[in-house]
Amino acid sequence: MPNVxxxxxxxxxxxxxxxxxxxxxxxxxxxxxxxxxxASRPIEDSVVAELGNLGAEHVFAAYCEDAExxxxxxxxxxxxxxxxxxxxxAVLLAATPGGRELAGRLTVRTKGGxxxxxxxxxxxxxTIIATHSVFGGSYAVESMVADGxxxxxxxxxxxxxxARPATPAMTTATVLCEKSKSVVIDGSSAMTxxxxxxxxxxxxxxxxxxxxASKENFLLVEQLADALGAAVGAxxxxxxxxxxxxxxxxxxxxxxxxxxLYVALGISGAIQHRAGMQTAKTIVAINSDPDAPIFDISDFxxxxxxxxxxxxxxxxxxxxx
Numbered sequence: 001m002p003n004v005x006x007x008x009x010x011x012x013x014x015x016x017x018x019x020x021x022x023x024x025x026x027x028x029x030x031x032x033x034x035x036x037x038x039a040s041r042p043i044e045d046s047v048v049a050e051l052g053n054l055g056a057e058h059v060f061a062a063y064c065e066d067a068e069x070x071x072x073x074x075x076x077x078x079x080x081x082x083x084x085x086x087x088x089x090a091v092l093l094a095a096t097p098g099g100r101e102l103a104g105r106l107t108v109r110t111k112g113g114x115x116x117x118x119x120x121x122x123x124x125x126x127t128i129i130a131t132h133s134v135f136g137g138s139y140a141v142e143s144m145v146a147d148g149x150x151x152x153x154x155x156x157x158x159x160x161x162x163a164r165p166a167t168p169a170m171t172t173a174t175v176l177c178e179k180s181k182s183v184v185i186d187g188s189s190a191m192t193x194x195x196x197x198x199x200x201x202x203x204x205x206x207x208x209x210x211x212x213a214s215k216e217n218f219l220l221v222e223q224l225a226d227a228l229g230a231a232v233g234a235x236x237x238x239x240x241x242x243x244x245x246x247x248x249x250x251x252x253x254x255x256x257x258x259x260x261l262y263v264a265l266g267i268s269g270a271i272q273h274r275a276g277m278q279t280a281k282t283i284v285a286i287n288s289d290p291d292a293p294i295f296d297i298s299d300f301x302x303x304x305x306x307x308x309x310x311x312x313x314x315x316x317x318x319x320x321x
Contacts, residue, residue: 055163113145157258207233211266269294
């Protein structure tokens with residue numbers, strides 16, 4: 001079976017990202033998954049075992065002394081080194097902001113071909129065929145790399161399967177990286193830390209729209225999200241009105257999500273918003289307008305005032321815990 005490299009994201013604490021399972025599962029459909037990760041200290045046996053449980057047949061661990069403080073340079077060097085070592089059929093990455101940038105850089109380094117935002121991968125007569133969901137999920141199209149190494153980013157939440165567990169072999173290396181330090185603005189890190197799930201990879205999302213009417217009322221979205229253990233999203237109208245930051249925007253010009261549950265509060269359902277969320281497994285909409293387009297794609301719809309319905313919903317959820 002040909003090797004398929006998988007770029008593995010980890011938190012500062014060394015925990016694997018949610019996308020790891022999905023990308024390893026996609027790699028297992030093509031060949032033998034090789035997990036590539038970077039750290040500033042030796043990889044713990046528990047992490048290697050977890051990668052094996054998720055389907056990694058080989059783990060390539062690259063060490064860089066300043067891995068946690070540098071930008072993407074260590075990951076790029078590690079992936080390039082792994083490409084030379086394993087001569088893979090393809091390289092797979094999650095379609096996160098960092099994954100997209102790594103994919104672009106690696107494609108230039110290897111003189112390969114880039115496939116972005118795939119939702120499925122199949123191997124046909126030795127060629128990888130990628131499927132994409134386009135125009136808000138209205139159409140599925142296929143793409144392939146005609147020449148060179150395929151470097152592919154996968155939309156988070158699109159791959160539902162899991163690879164068979166394996167006992168991974170281990171290879172270690174040391175990478176030297178340029179000192180491109182992370183940016184600090186106004187004396188504090190630009191990264192926002194939240195106890196809620198990260199929007200792009202969340203299994204449950206609660207989003208609010210113009211119908212919330214104010215930034216103060218948008219707290220209702222956050223309260224329901226906390227009751228459900230969900231991430232917080234928003235329509236473009238809510239973001240433009242200043243109810244919430246742009247990093248919460250779901251839609252064609254924001255984040256595309258594919259959660260198990262998507263709850264839309266006071267969102268009319270413009271095509272721009274639907275393009276970023278209509279591939280969710282279950283969609284629940286609460287809106288006072290019975291003709292709102294969001295009901296056309298909803299699995300469950302409630303025609304009512306969000307300020308009356310949602311507090312009762314939160315109360316019911318909390319009482320059943």
